[in-house]
Amino acid sequence: MADFLIRVEGLRYVYGAGSEAPVEALKGVDLAVPRGEWLALIGHNGSGKSTLAKCLNALLLPTAGEVWVKGLNTRERAHWLTIRQTVGIVFQNPDNQFVASTVEEEVAFGPENLGLPPAVLRERVDEALEISGLTALRQANPHSLSAGQKGRLAIASILAMRPECLILDEATAFLDPLAREAVLELLGRLHQQGMTLIMVTHHMGEAALADRIVALAEGRIALEGDPRAFFADEAALRRLNLSAPAAVAVAAGLRERGVALPPILTERELVEALVNVKERLWAR
Amino acid sequence: MAGYEGLRYASLGQYIPLDSPIHRADPRVKLVGAALLTIAVAIATTYSANLLLFVAIFALLKWARLRARDALLSVRPALAFILLLAAMQLLFYNGPEAQTKVLVAWGPLRISVASLRVVAVSLVRFVDLVFLTSLLLNTTTASALTYGLERLLAPLDALGLPGHELSMVGAIALRFIPILGEALETIVQAQASRGASLGGRSRWQFLQNARRMAALIVPLFVEAYRRAEEMTLAMQARCYRGGRGRTHLIRYRLNRGDYAALGASVLLFGGILVGQYIAHWP
Numbered sequence: 001m002a003d004f005l006i007r008v009e010g011l012r013y014v015y016g017a018g019s020e021a022p023v024e025a026l027k028g029v030d031l032a033v034p035r036g037e038w039l040a041l042i043g044h045n046g047s048g049k050s051t052l053a054k055c056l057n058a059l060l061l062p063t064a065g066e067v068w069v070k071g072l073n074t075r076e077r078a079h080w081l082t083i084r085q086t087v088g089i090v091f092q093n094p095d096n097q098f099v100a101s102t103v104e105e106e107v108a109f110g111p112e113n114l115g116l117p118p119a120v121l122r123e124r125v126d127e128a129l130e131i132s133g134l135t136a137l138r139q140a141n142p143h144s145l146s147a148g149q150k151g152r153l154a155i156a157s158i159l160a161m162r163p164e165c166l167i168l169d170e171a172t173a174f175l176d177p178l179a180r181e182a183v184l185e186l187l188g189r190l191h192q193q194g195m196t197l198i199m200v201t202h203h204m205g206e207a208a209l210a211d212r213i214v215a216l217a218e219g220r221i222a223l224e225g226d227p228r229a230f231f232a233d234e235a236a237l238r239r240l241n242l243s244a245p246a247a248v249a250v251a252a253g254l255r256e257r258g259v260a261l262p263p264i265l266t267e268r269e270l271v272e273a274l275v276n277v278k279e280r281l282w283a284r
Numbered sequence: 285m286a287g288y289e290g291l292r293y294a295s296l297g298q299y300i301p302l303d304s305p306i307h308r309a310d311p312r313v314k315l316v317g318a319a320l321l322t323i324a325v326a327i328a329t330t331y332s333a334n335l336l337l338f339v340a341i342f343a344l345l346k347w348a349r350l351r352a353r354d355a356l357l358s359v360r361p362a363l364a365f366i367l368l369l370a371a372m373q374l375l376f377y378n379g380p381e382a383q384t385k386v387l388v389a390w391g392p393l394r395i396s397v398a399s400l401r402v403v404a405v406s407l408v409r410f411v412d413l414v415f416l417t418s419l420l421l422n423t424t425t426a427s428a429l430t431y432g433l434e435r436l437l438a439p440l441d442a443l444g445l446p447g448h449e450l451s452m453v454g455a456i457a458l459r460f461i462p463i464l465g466e467a468l469e470t471i472v473q474a475q476a477s478r479g480a481s482l483g484g485r486s487r488w489q490f491l492q493n494a495r496r497m498a499a500l501i502v503p504l505f506v507e508a509y510r511r512a513e514e515m516t517l518a519m520q521a522r523c524y525r526g527g528r529g530r531t532h533l534i535r536y537r538l539n540r541g542d543y544a545a546l547g548a549s550v551l552l553f554g555g556i557l558v559g560q561y562i563a564h565w566p
Contacts, residue, residue: 059517081523089521095463096511097518099456101299101426108427108533110522115529125533139301143462161522 005165005196006033006056006087010065013051017063025051027219028065035164038187038197040210040227042242047216049200053169056198057087070164085114088158089167092174094150095143103145103153104129104138110161124160132156132186148179152186165196173202184209204231204245208265215240227265296358297458300422306348307423310542311432317549318420324556325412331401332565333556334408340552341415348423355418356411366410374403426455431532448527456515460508467507471500 013026025048033039043049054060055067058074069086072079088110091097100106107125116124129135132152137145142153151171158166168187172180184206191197199210207213213230215223223236231237231244234252243249251264251273261273306314321341328334345352376392377399385397424432430451437447559565 054517057521059520081525084521084523091514091518091521093511093514096514098459099426099515099519101459102301105425105427105533109519109524112531112533113523113525115531117531118533118535121531121533141299141301143298143459157522 003034004032005035005070006031007068008032008052008055008065009067011052011055011062011067012064013048013055013060014063015051025219026055029216029219029221031214031221033165033196033198036191036194036196037212038191038210039199040207040213041198041200041216042202042204042207042213043216043222044241048219049216050169052216053089053167053198053200056165056167057089058083059089081114085161086163087165087167088161088163089169090154090158090171092170094154097154097157098142098150101141101143102138103134103140103142106142106153107134107157107160110157114161124162128156128160131159131189133182146179147175148182151175151179151183155183155186159190163195165198166190167198167200169200170202172206180206204243208245208248215242228263231265232263297417297421297461299425300350302349302423304347304349304423305541306344306419309423309545310536310538311424311428312435312536313538313542313546314420314424315429315432315436317545318416320549320553321416322413324553325409325416328409328556328560329405330560330565331404333560334405334412336559337412337552337556338408341412341419344419345415348419350418350422352415355414355422358418359414366407370403370407373406374399377402421458426459427532428534428536429458430455431534431536434527446527448530452527460511463511464504464508467511468500468504471503471507475499 008029008031011026011029011031012024015023015025025046027048029048029052031052041049041052051060055062055074056069058067058069058080061075067074069079069083072083074080074083098106099109104125107128108121111121111124126135129138132155134149134153134156137149142150145153154171155166155168166187172183175183180203187197187199188209197210199206201207208227208231210227212226213224214221215230217240222240223230223233225233231248234244237244244252245265247264247267247270251261251270255261259277261277262269264270264273321337324333325337328337342352345355374395377394377396379398379402386394387397387400388395421429430448433451433454434448437445437450441447
């Protein structure tokens with residue numbers, strides 16, 4: 001049990017419980033996230049993935065069922081500080097998250113709330129800025145940054161709290177490809193250093209980077225598995241109306257036309273496989 | 285639509301990262317100084333007092349490396365209204381000395397030496413206040429502002445006044461100005477692209493303008509609420525629990541320069557009081 005950073009059991013969440021039109025966003029979700037895992041949460045709008053993300057650090061409390069972070073139940077108010085410090089969440093629109101008027105003070109906001117002494121604050125801020133590559137912009141106004149820099153600042157301001165798990169709630173949704181690349185590169189580095197990542201995303205190419213993919217549909221887990229197994233289940237993908245990443249789809253199309261290919265997940269693997277095919281043809 | 289474009293570029297209340305002695309000054313000193321000068325501007329009714337204040341405030345603005353033009357541009361939307369008020373004061377002023385030294389009289393309209401002074405003084409005052417606002421807000425970060433206000437309000441904690449929370453609300457409200465400006469721009473464009481006629485006509489057509497504004501304000505309000513909710517979540521996610529147990533990255537300690545600045549503001553304030561009410565400056 002100790003190896004699971006987050007455990008979710010029978011989680012149900014109802015928006016507007018007791019009102020005339022309650023909406024049940026989660027209808028019984030069981031999930032366990034081991035330390036150091038990179039998990040992708042996918043699903044269509046309204047599938048409950050953002051609600052699930054907010055339940056994982058006590059921003060929302062279960063209507064029924066339980067959520068534990070490091071063995072602490074999110075229902076206990078006394079645990080909130082530890083839970084929110086352990087599991088940080090970055091939302092979609094950075095502009096709506098920024099409280100401060102300089103990059104440095106924005107990063108300091110979280111640790112300041114923890115009541116850390118100024119010397120430690122300085123250390124945390126410098127470290128988070130360094131990791132996210134924003135050191136040179138420390139005095140800039142967050143509002144004047146580029147989209148990619150804003151995305152990295154939103155992540156840095158969580159990193160400064162030294163969380164063990166980072167949740168990204170569609171944090172790359174509005175980024176252009178280059179900015180997205182920079183954010184993903186940062187996430188890759190964090191993951192290598194042992195950070196647990198939970199990425200809520202629409203982008204299948206991003207989901208393919210994860211260790212495990214969990215697809216939600218209508219408030220329930222509809223499909224899960226490591227990316228290879230996940231995207232190999234074409235029937236299930238079709239039923240859930242999800243599309244495979246471009247490389248997977250191209251490989252599937254080639255196989256249909258009789259090209260023998262090994263299992264493919266990423267563009268790099270596809271390129272390697274095609275080069276192999278070409279070399280085999282030349283060798284004949 | 286020109287009236288709405290460029291709202292996002294307005295420097296109104298936004299921190300401008302520059303390096304100047306004013307930027308570096310303690311936020312508490314800046315707040316007290318700005319308050320003293322604001323009161324001085326409010327009570328200055330004579331030409332000489334206003335000249336003195338204007339020169340002092342303009343010099344401070346230059347010292348902070350801010351541009352007077354930018355400060356004035358941020359209040360451009362209010363300019364027409366201010367000029368209208370000035371014109372009305374010029375023609376209808378009816379103070380105690382308005383009956384003497386009448387320059388032009390035409391029916392109920394009367395321009396006197398007194399009404400000229402009132403208009404000149406209120407225009408200078410308006411510019412002074414705009415510059416003072418810039419001086420305070422363009423040189424002070426949101427966190428410093430929160431910190432300064434919080435500290436100054438601390439004595440009222442005993443009365444149950446939530447000093448930190450009030451300061452935080454104020455600082456975040458300022459942060460939202462450009463964000464809501466952008467949101468408004470998007471709403472205007474969305475409505476214009478669906479054929480709504482916005483702007484273009486004279487800004488003096490108050491009734492039509494008001495009706496058009498209503499169509500913008502309602503969606504803007506909805507948007508503001510949505511964003512505020514997201515900000516609340518983002519703050520909670522970062523363990524925000526109000527002012528209790530919070531620390532600050534930057535530690536402020538009043539240095540000699542801060543005391544000098546405080547002394548200078550008190551001196552200027554006192555000078556205006558003495559000059560106007562005891563020495564009877566012109």
